Amino acid sequence: MRAALKLTFHTLTPNRWPDLEKLFGKRGACGGCWCMCWRLARAAFNKGKGDGNKRAFRKLVADNVQPGVLAYDGDEPIGWCAVAPRQDYPYLERSRVLAPVDDEKVWSITCLFVAKACRRRGVSARLLKAAAELARKKGAKIVEGYPVEPYSSEMPAAFAWTGMVSAFQKAGFREVARRSKTRPIMRRGSPKR
Numbered sequence: 001m002r003a004a005l006k007l008t009f010h011t012l013t014p015n016r017w018p019d020l021e022k023l024f025g026k027r028g029a030c031g032g033c034w035c036m037c038w039r040l041a042r043a044a045f046n047k048g049k050g051d052g053n054k055r056a057f058r059k060l061v062a063d064n065v066q067p068g069v070l071a072y073d074g075d076e077p078i079g080w081c082a083v084a085p086r087q088d089y090p091y092l093e094r095s096r097v098l099a100p101v102d103d104e105k106v107w108s109i110t111c112l113f114v115a116k117a118c119r120r121r122g123v124s125a126r127l128l129k130a131a132a133e134l135a136r137k138k139g140a141k142i143v144e145g146y147p148v149e150p151y152s153s154e155m156p157a158a159f160a161w162t163g164m165v166s167a168f169q170k171a172g173f174r175e176v177a178r179r180s181k182t183r184p185i186m187r188r189g190s191p192k193r
Contacts, residue, residue, distance in 0.1 A: 005073045005121060009130035011066045012080075017058060019070055019077040028054055029113045030161060035067070035082050038091040038110040066138075069130045071114075071123055078118045082111040083131040083143065097180045098146050106187070107140040112163040124163055128171035132188050142189045145173060149182045 012020060028034035032049035034057040040048065048056060060067055071079030086108045092098050100106075109131055114123045132143040147163040165175075165184060173186040 002121070005078070005118065005123065007123065007126055008072045009069050009127070010072065011134055012061055012068050012070055013066060014062050014064060016070060017061050019072075020061075020080065023070070023077040023080060023113070023115060029080070029111075035080070035111050038082075038089040038108075041090065066134070068111075069127060069134055071127050071130070073118065077115075079114040079123045079127050080111070081109060081113075081127040081131040083107055083109045083135050085140075086144065097183050098185065099179075101144075101177045101185055101187075104142055105140075106142040106144040107135040107138075109143060109145040109163070111161055112167075113161065122170075124167035125170035128163065128167060128173070132171065136189070140189065142187055143173075144176075144185060144187050146183060146185060149184060 010016060023029075024034065028050065032053055033045075034053035036048065036053040036056050037045055040053075040056070045053065057067075065084075067084055068080060068082040070077050071081075084107060086092055086100075086106050089108055089110055091110075092108060109128065112124050112127060114127070128145070132140075135143045145163060145168050147165045147168050149165050165186070168186045171188065173188045175184045176187045177185040179185075
């Protein structure tokens with residue numbers, strides 16, 4: 001039986017950059033992304049894969065943008081969740097499937113990454129709650145995510161980098177739109193809060 005995780009959550013600030021580097025490893029979590037896929041035009045993202053994207057993301061962190069939340073088990077960084085105002089993610093503006101649901105101002109969760117040894121242990125749902133709380137503290141009334149609905153029980157982890165529907169449900173999100181069989185839009189909060 002695995003030991004229980006002793007989870008804590010911290011906003012990604014410049015002093016926590018080494019922890020993100022440790023968690024993401026040399027590949028930048030997945031394929032040199034460094035959590036820049038949603039923030040850049042496709043050509044710029046592809047050109048920067050690896051070190052270029054790492055430099056761009058590090059600059060955001062150095063500028064104290066606070067682009068998300070790190071999860072720790074004790075002192076070990078084990079998870080990451082990106083959250084920012086929707087307008088910070090140009091990729092969303094180019095997507096028909098993820099086009100705005102309405103005119104409400106929302107914050108978007110675009111990426112979840114959990115260390116392999118800690119997956120399937122409830123980390124994602126708790127990270128989503130911590131990210132929604134960070135957004136709320138910064139003034140967000142609605143936090144939105146774009147998880148995947150598995151098309152099979154054997155979906156590779158690399159395809160679940162936006163999170164799974166079940167984790168969003170456990171974190172208190174509800175589906176508000178679905179323009180694709182495998183990609184709902186889920187929200188937590190309301191404009192009346």
